[in-house]
Amino acid sequence: MTSLNITSATADPALLDLPWNLPLDTWPEDSIATLPKGISRHLVRFAYLSGYVIAIKETSGEMARSEYEMLRTLQRMDIPCVDPLAVITNRRDNDGNELNPVLVTRHLKFSLPYRALYSQRLRPDTAARLVDALALLLVRLHIIGFYWGDVSLSNTLFRRDAGAFAAYLVDAETGKLYPGGLSNGQRENDLEVARVNIAGELLDLEAGDRLDEDVDAVDVAAGIVAKYRSLWKELTGTETFSDAERWRINDRVERLNDLGFDIEELAIKTTEGGTQVKIQPKVVDAGHHSRRLLRLTGLDAQENQARRLLNDLDAYRSKNDRVELDEEMVAHEWAARVFEPVVRAIPRELRGRLEPAEVFHQMLEHRWYLSQAQGRDVPIAEALTSYINDVLRHRRDEQMVIAPPTGAITLPTAIQLEHEEDDWRSKV
Known part of the structure; x- marks a missing residue:
């Protein structure tokens, strides 16, 4: 242990307490956190450290x-990815034998590998949403000049984002900038x-009878190409239109904002005769709605969650005659009177089920379904009580989905999350 080298920007002294003198596959159970994980070419295990969970890759x-x-x-560069904590080298066992170096990253709360996002079988809508999220991540990476080299569902973690999924890069081993x-x-x-890769991963699920019979693995995999091309064109394409159609400039910006991107620069050029205008987004960045929500309220949420919360904020502003007031x-008033009371009302034992922004989003969805079913505008307090009792209590924690303490991660119960997400709608 005296020769152990730890490279870390924010070193946690507790790192020294982990059994680095043992091969990773022989670590004692009291050091290991049993979490769902994807397929990896390297040995990866999770461990507890200072109240959170880390991933260790040999x-x-x-x-x-x-x-x-x-x-x-x-x-x-604000790319969604796991948080790197440390590189540990010069590991040796008690007999002085050399052990493999490791990369330590922080486990991404509320995230799941794609294999944990199905119950009995991966259904068509879920498969498509995962691929869409991965396509958006790939576009963001390519815009900054990052070549991944090993794009796959296994190298990605997914977090729920207001009915969709947000993708995070996990494995950058083959990447180049x-x-x-x-x-x-x-x-x-x-x-x-x-x-x-995606076709192979889905066919693997199919071989294990864990892919819905309506899902065509090859078609879903091909979907990332179509989704990527449409996103890439929207973000980097050049439009030409008549001078009388200048409204299309704002329309293009709004479409990009709806995709979760901001515009840093537009190149607008008038051709000879002044009848043509060209628009070219030069540099774009993701997170338009999440940054607006953070600026206005201090709430840090996923992009779709932020869009939903902002919609509720705008509705509150209109309903309460606040349109003329400072945004x-x-x-601040909306956060104090609407969002925060909802979050505080969640019983302590249920607060690990979902992120606060996702809880608020789902409560709004639940309220809408209740109102539709009952033919009246259901008050938030009533909808919240119903949501807590009929929906949230029946979900499993996503902050840290832990399987039974066995050597193999089989996830016999923790992977029912996707069916639970749909089932809550049927309860109203």
């Missing part, structure tokens, strides 16, 4: 350091890798 020293630095770079941007060939190669003042 690899080579060079690859661990390279991936650690790449993940830190992606974080600085090109400051000058990617060539079309590099982008197409990543797309082909994604298509082949930030109204947002």
